[in-house]
Amino acid sequence: MKHIYTRLGGALCTLLLACYCLALNAETQNQVSSDSVIIGYVFSPDKPLDPDTIAAEKLTHINYAFSNIEDNKIVNGFDFDDQNYRSLQTLKERNPTLKILSSVGGWTWSGEFSDMALTQQSRQAFIDSAVAFVRRHQLDGIDIDWEYPGLAGAGNTHRPEDGENFTLVLKGLREAFDALEQELERPLLITIATGGFADYLAKSDIQNWHPYLDYLNIMAYDFNFPRNGGVTGHHTALYSHPDDSGGQSADAAVKNHLAQGVPPQKLVLGLAFYGRVWTEVGEDNAGFRQPGNAGEASFGGASYTNLSSNVIGQKGFVRHWDNLAQAPWLWNPQERTFVSYDDPQSVTAKVHYARDKGLAGVMFWQYTSDYQHELLNAINAAAGRQP
16 A cells, blocks of 8 residues: 555656646746737828827837928928827826837838938938937837838839948947937837838848847738739738738738748737728629729728728628638628738737747737727737736
8 A cells, every 4th residue: 555655646746747748838928928029010191199098008018100301300290290209208107118219111112211211311310310210209229110221112213233331321320329328227129120021121221230139020912912903812811821922911020030040039010900991892702812802891991990990790791700710801791892901819829930030029000990899808808818
């Protein structure tokens, strides 16, 4: 009997140890996921921000969009920017670890980047202005949204040497911020928004950019864009659907970045708080991968706010789910309208993907397009945070 009790005691100890290890592992996994960054782009071009409407506790970073470039220097983009930056700083009373950055450029205001990056003198003017801008608005860093180095974007000036010149900008900016950190006694971030398509990476110098960067925010959306005579598809799919000849997806974008040597812990996966709409769509396959045109939808804009409150499951719009792409779409056979968008299920899948791949976390464009924090709550829940 003594030997039996000994064996049972040993088995019990082994079982208890295994349970402890499982609990410790679960706690560690929760800590890893809850440490994921959640970066929200906040865009308020025509009115003051109401800080009470921003759930500061559910974000780790805010990238305020956009500041502009004039004469190679960073300047405010909109009339209410001074007031809005002050409002954003008050959010740290509720979330002391929240980081506030200014995002420079964007699709509309990327036309000055190539000229700014061209010479030592113009680069230094930009760098000096960034230091002054951080001081002026008490920022935690600068996010550079150049769309795109080496590519025309919205008809912008661009050069083959843009990628290498941007490396020099980032190197100089990092050196300047390292010095400013000593003065301010707090860390300063440099982040960029990156394209999720192969031609962007081919024209970039991204393997030399990332040493100077804290995060690279992959714009994993607009993969399929409505155009007359085009074909419908997911604009922000997690995985490439085999019927989509473009082959673009968040997963493909991440893999392309990793292949360029970017460490996964610096990559932030972008989510879309808005949809893309095709009209006059072919009727087969619930509108998916069918001919269609760019046009105005009967329901108005495609922000998630409007989609969630007025469209999904209403007015003849039926939600469909693509299990291969991990993406939803809406189809209205009477209006022959197709909508690609992100919803709580798809953003949850992306947060889990980011965690499983060891990425830094997720970001989204843009904050005010959410509906009653539905998407932000889904992100927080998936990241192991209290929604």
